[in-house]
Amino acid sequence: MTSGNGVQASDVLIIGGGPAGLTAAIYARRAALHTVILERGAIGGQLLETDMVENFPGFPEPISGQELMDRMRAQAQRLDTEMRLAEATTLESQGDLWRVTSTNGTFMARCVILATGAHPKELDVLGAQELKGKGLSYCATCDGYFYRDKPVLMVGAGDAGITEALFMTRIAREVFVVVRHPEADPKAIRATPILRERALKHPKIRFLWNQVVDAFRGDGRLESVVLRDLSDGRRVELKVDGAFVKIGYAPATSWLHGVVEISDEGYIRTDAWMRTSRPGVFAAGDVREPHGRCAQAVVAAAEGAIAAMQAAEYVSEGGG
Amino acid sequence: MTSGNGVQASDVLIIGGGPAGLTAAIYARRAALHTVILERGAIGGQLLETDMVENFPGFPEPISGQELMDRMRAQAQRLDTEMRLAEATTLESQGDLWRVTSTNGTFMARCVILATGAHPKELDVLGAQELKGKGLSYCATCDGYFYRDKPVLMVGAGDAGITEALFMTRIAREVFVVVRHPEADPKAIRATPILRERALKHPKIRFLWNQVVDAFRGDGRLESVVLRDLSDGRRVELKVDGAFVKIGYAPATSWLHGVVEISDEGYIRTDAWMRTSRPGVFAAGDVREPHGRCAQAVVAAAEGAIAAMQAAEYVSEGGG
Numbered sequence: 001m002t003s004g005n006g007v008q009a010s011d012v013l014i015i016g017g018g019p020a021g022l023t024a025a026i027y028a029r030r031a032a033l034h035t036v037i038l039e040r041g042a043i044g045g046q047l048l049e050t051d052m053v054e055n056f057p058g059f060p061e062p063i064s065g066q067e068l069m070d071r072m073r074a075q076a077q078r079l080d081t082e083m084r085l086a087e088a089t090t091l092e093s094q095g096d097l098w099r100v101t102s103t104n105g106t107f108m109a110r111c112v113i114l115a116t117g118a119h120p121k122e123l124d125v126l127g128a129q130e131l132k133g134k135g136l137s138y139c140a141t142c143d144g145y146f147y148r149d150k151p152v153l154m155v156g157a158g159d160a161g162i163t164e165a166l167f168m169t170r171i172a173r174e175v176f177v178v179v180r181h182p183e184a185d186p187k188a189i190r191a192t193p194i195l196r197e198r199a200l201k202h203p204k205i206r207f208l209w210n211q212v213v214d215a216f217r218g219d220g221r222l223e224s225v226v227l228r229d230l231s232d233g234r235r236v237e238l239k240v241d242g243a244f245v246k247i248g249y250a251p252a253t254s255w256l257h258g259v260v261e262i263s264d265e266g267y268i269r270t271d272a273w274m275r276t277s278r279p280g281v282f283a284a285g286d287v288r289e290p291h292g293r294c295a296q297a298v299v300a301a302a303e304g305a306i307a308a309m310q311a312a313e314y315v316s317e318g319g320g
Numbered sequence: 321m322t323s324g325n326g327v328q329a330s331d332v333l334i335i336g337g338g339p340a341g342l343t344a345a346i347y348a349r350r351a352a353l354h355t356v357i358l359e360r361g362a363i364g365g366q367l368l369e370t371d372m373v374e375n376f377p378g379f380p381e382p383i384s385g386q387e388l389m390d391r392m393r394a395q396a397q398r399l400d401t402e403m404r405l406a407e408a409t410t411l412e413s414q415g416d417l418w419r420v421t422s423t424n425g426t427f428m429a430r431c432v433i434l435a436t437g438a439h440p441k442e443l444d445v446l447g448a449q450e451l452k453g454k455g456l457s458y459c460a461t462c463d464g465y466f467y468r469d470k471p472v473l474m475v476g477a478g479d480a481g482i483t484e485a486l487f488m489t490r491i492a493r494e495v496f497v498v499v500r501h502p503e504a505d506p507k508a509i510r511a512t513p514i515l516r517e518r519a520l521k522h523p524k525i526r527f528l529w530n531q532v533v534d535a536f537r538g539d540g541r542l543e544s545v546v547l548r549d550l551s552d553g554r555r556v557e558l559k560v561d562g563a564f565v566k567i568g569y570a571p572a573t574s575w576l577h578g579v580v581e582i583s584d585e586g587y588i589r590t591d592a593w594m595r596t597s598r599p600g601v602f603a604a605g606d607v608r609e610p611h612g613r614c615a616q617a618v619v620a621a622a623e624g625a626i627a628a629m630q631a632a633e634y635v636s637e638g639g640g
Contacts, residue, residue, distance in 0.1 A: 019377065022377065023377040023618065026375050026377060027375060027461075030374065030375055030461075030464070030465040031461070031464070031465075031487060031490060031491070032465070032468070032490040032491045033490070054350065055346050055347060055350055055625070056378065057339060057342065057343040057346060057392050057395065057621045057624075057625075058376060058378055058379065058388055058391050058392055058395070059378065059391065059395065060391055060392075060394035060395040060398055061398075068378055071378050071379065071380050072377050072378055072380075074380035075377065075378070075379060075380040078380055078381075141347075141350075141351070141629060144350070144351070145350040145351075145352070148352070163633060163636075166633075166636040166637060167351060167632055167633070167636055169636065170351060170352040170353070170632070170635075170636060171351070171352045194637070195637070198636075198637055198638065272592070272610055290592055296622070296625055296626075296629075298343065298618065298621050298622045298625050299622040299625060299626060301377045301618050301622065302616070302618045302619040302621065302622030302623070303622070304377075305375070305377075305616055305618050305619060306616075306619060309461060309616075312487055312490070313483060313486075313487070315490075316483075316486040316487055316489065316490060316518075317486065317514070317515070317518055318518065
């Protein structure tokens, strides 16, 4: 099938090559759909930055994020998925097809699976880049277990941060929660009152009020954090084995506003079958609402599978 | 924590040891919850009966269902999950805890994850048992790809059967659909009209009206099916490489009626976070509504992960 301007149309165009996009490709190819993945960075997504994965089902021994994603990529390639390095810039319908422009050409497809992910917002302080994945983590569900009976630090006092602090009380010896407002400020902890109360009275949680992280320190592995008191500017160095940062996510959807329905927080809205507000456009993985908690590779993969099964139905039934 | 009658209470009791239950255990243990799995048959669930799995993400080469499940079991065991062979018979609340009686003792837990699965209803005809997984499949999404350009047979003319028949038109050379009612019967095909029309006019689909499968034949691998015409009792033998049976699912929930909310079709109702109608009771995998289409291991696993994350929150926040 070719479009009006002679570009070959695929059955499915998948945008994003993380666990959601690659699993979508595996399922789409096994449904014999002509499948193309666009990825702007490296095939594998955020998991490439993950040191060790212990919770992806099927791997009894911890596996590096890189190796897990290499395996998924090989699986998609073995099934003849086409992969293109390109960043999608616009999505629009053209007749029965969808047209995607990118930094590397135009693509036409009968349906599109949006799997562009969401990056956790990162702290821009000294040492944060170097120690990421080496004691500094953006996901307690993923990495918390590595800190059994150790002191850890949590940055973030919204629902997600306090939830993860409470989660860590089951694992860690002590959980320090850095709050950038003074204790007297009733809005210092933004989490819902029930979470706030539980955290405030928890014997393992210690709040460090009116402070911010100035630096992460350690020689190849996090050893301490430097905290700065906002009232007097004084710095203290606190020894911790792990630090978790939970200050929000940034879904990669700015290019999709006005095309599909997007939540106030920037996530793509879908139904339980990953269908967006537009027929033939599906979304899967961290970019999709409901997100709300720590993004997990196996969940993203499952959503990719469901989106591809729906895409196969859509195409079989004559859509696009 | 011990209950009134001296039985040690776990944090989480997971009922069912398939992909959903084992992944729930992996996540629960990494949240440092004391975790027990009850399984009535063999740890691994339905996938143990699956010859080769090609679509579980992370495995570029096809892997046997047995090996995949052995790996998940080893992963749960490495994280110190307790496993008990027992069939749960009742679930009831007792104070802040949940109490499960089984064929092998009583278990108490702060929360429960129901992951008992759903078995596809099987055809009870000659050869069906022997050739299951050897040409006779209960899931086209899973196994369809192995029959590229081959003739296949579909049994089942409801939504699921017709959807899978349409799905198979993209892969197979020809798709025979066996219908047990005569063509003149307007209800012969129970699928929704739009699916029915598409199937009726599809060039690759051939309906075999007023017939039933009498036997599956083949020497270690399906070679043909014997069809019986209901009007005159005559039999014909049709050569096919694959046969798919889609005549419904039987979720394992009869023991749960009146305890948690269950749909008319017998599936457990949950919200998107796998919470059932009862606080502290979660459901994951094929036993959970919405099901509606071919159960996939990666989807069950993801639901197990979500249920366990919710269970960890429930326990951290003082539930149970």
